[in-house]
Amino acid sequence: MALICGHDAPAYGDPLCEHIRAATAAPIDHYLHYTGRGVERRRLCGLCRNEAATAVTGAVCEDCFDATDSSTRGAIGRPQTLEAARPIPGTIETLALPEGAGTVLDCAASSAGILLLSADGRILRWDTDTGACTDVARTTVAVPADAEPWAGREQALRLHVSRDGAHAAVVIDHGRTGEVIDLATGLVTIPLENDGYYSSTVPFSLAFTEHEGRTLVLHRRTWRTIEAADAATGAEVASIPIGETASAWSGCFHGALHPSPAGTRIASDGWWWHPYGRTVAWNLPPWLTGGTDSWPKDVDWALLPACEYHWNRPVVWLDEDRLVLGGLGDDEDEIVPGARVFDLRTRRDDDAMRPAEIATFGGPDGRFFAAHGLLFTSAVAGLDIWDPVIGARLGTLAGFRPTHHDPIRGELLELSASGLRRWQTSHATV
Numbered sequence: 179m180a181l182i183c184g185h186d187a188p189a190y191g192d193p194l195c196e197h198i199r200a201a202t203a204a205p206i207d208h209y210l211h212y213t214g215r216g217v218e219r220r221r222l223c224g225l226c227r228n229e230a231a232t233a234v235t236g237a238v239c240e241d242c243f244d245a246t247d248s249s250t251r252g253a254i255g256r257p258q259t260l261e262a263a264r265p266i267p268g269t270i271e272t273l274a275l276p277e278g279a280g281t282v283l284d285c286a287a288s289s290a291g292i293l294l295l296s297a298d299g300r301i302l303r304w305d306t307d308t309g310a311c312t313d314v315a316r317t318t319v320a321v322p323a324d325a326e327p328w329a330g331r332e333q334a335l336r337l338h339v340s341r342d343g344a345h346a347a348v349v350i351d352h353g354r355t356g357e358v359i360d361l362a363t364g365l366v367t368i369p370l371e372n373d374g375y376y377s378s379t380v381p382f383s384l385a386f387t388e389h390e391g392r393t394l395v396l397h398r399r400t401w402r403t404i405e406a407a408d409a410a411t412g413a414e415v416a417s418i419p420i421g422e423t424a425s426a427w428s429g430c431f432h433g434a435l436h437p438s439p440a441g442t443r444i445a446s447d448g449w450w451w452h453p454y455g456r457t458v459a460w461n462l463p464p465w466l467t468g469g470t471d472s473w474p475k476d477v478d479w480a481l482l483p484a485c486e487y488h489w490n491r492p493v494v495w496l497d498e499d500r501l502v503l504g505g506l507g508d509d510e511d512e513i514v515p516g517a518r519v520f521d522l523r524t525r526r527d528d529d530a531m532r533p534a535e536i537a538t539f540g541g542p543d544g545r546f547f548a549a550h551g552l553l554f555t556s557a558v559a560g561l562d563i564w565d566p567v568i569g570a571r572l573g574t575l576a577g578f579r580p581t582h583h584d585p586i587r588g589e590l591l592e593l594s595a596s597g598l599r600r601w602q603t604s605h606a607t608v
């Protein structure tokens with residue numbers, strides 16, 4: 179294909195309109211135009227934007243693309259949403275919250291039942307089959323009265339629980355403190371504090387996992403360090419080293435932690451100085467076995483694509499190897515609904531740190547969940563179910579907006595003031 183810049187070189191980047199291509203002396207801002215054919219997109223100037231459907235663009239070489247690079251004015255149009263609709267069976271069950279639970283701030287699923295965090299600090303264990311509900315602990319973690327929201331994100335209490343239901347953690351998302359609690363005794367095993375350095379920009383980094391028969395808690399010790407500790411004793415198991423051996427990490431602020439379903443990998447949805455969002459992932463067993471000295475040589479850490487000013491994005495594992503990031507685009511100002519699927523086993527030819535992107539498609543928006551190899555997304559209109567291999571929507575449950583995933587019972591849960599609604603994800607596979 180001939181390039182509109184006339185150079186004998188491979189095409190590079192998104193196609194450009196002629197006005198942008200010619201403006202190398204003083205690059206002009208662009209609009210990212212999705213044509214509606216798959217995820218095809220191109221860069222248009224302000225004039226061409228007004229007639230986007232008929233605007234003419236062409237490909238250029240890498241040098242000419244870089245010479246015109248400029249700020250984005252945002253995205254216009256949307257990527258295509260591929261439809262492969264089939265009936266989605268199964269009823270959505272509605273449960274009233276237990277009497278006496280008060281205002282429920284958050285819930286978390288364990289094999290010992292659903293835990294509820296009440297606004298008065300009580301942690302309750304709820305057997306949704308029998309309806310039995312018991313107080314098991316009380317937290318003193320509280321959002322400071324003078325907490326200011328960051329970019330519209332309020333500090334808020336968040337509940338986590340270990341898979342076996344023996345330990346819970348209450349933390350302040352976009353805040354700096356929390357605690358791990360032994361639910362058999364109600365005692366705090368680990369007081370948490372993340373040093374407060376830009377902590378308002380991210381949910382409190384925290385995840386439970388299991389390793390060699392122990393329950394471990396991973397948490398943000400400082401802005402650039404994730405530590406794994408024994409949930410029962412607080413003893414350190416492994417840490418991300420800082421200093422000379424970690425120069426590649428010198429600017430990473432860790433964010434929400436997303437363990438893979440079986441706990442062999444983990445992703446941190448963090449951001450890097452200047453700022454740009456950049457999710458990183460690494461292998462857990464070699465790190466938890468080898469300790470801090472195993473970093474970085476044994477953990478196979480990987481860098482997902484950077485996105486200017488954008489993090490706290492949907493992140494979910496389809497399985498132990500495939501990670502999905504929500505949103506298409508490389509800049510906060512041009513993000514559009516969509517999903518990008520990466521295979522951590524395969525790295526790019528041009529950069530061994532970068533996993534291969536194996537699928538990219540438009541449509542998915544809101545919270546992301548995964549089960550049975552399918553992607554579930556919960557947005558204003560309801561739940562959408564996607565085949566992440568072909569990138570198509572399989573069906574919709576209008577009005578069902580899950581907030582949590584219970585992988586133990588195979589259910590998506592919608593927690594609201596009026597109760598808990600739940601639906602079996604296995605219905606999507608038939």
Ligand SMILES: [Zn+2]
Nearest residue numbers: 195197223226
């Ligand atoms: Zn133009």
Ligand SMILES: [Zn+2]
Nearest residue numbers: 183185239242
């Ligand atoms: Zn060129």
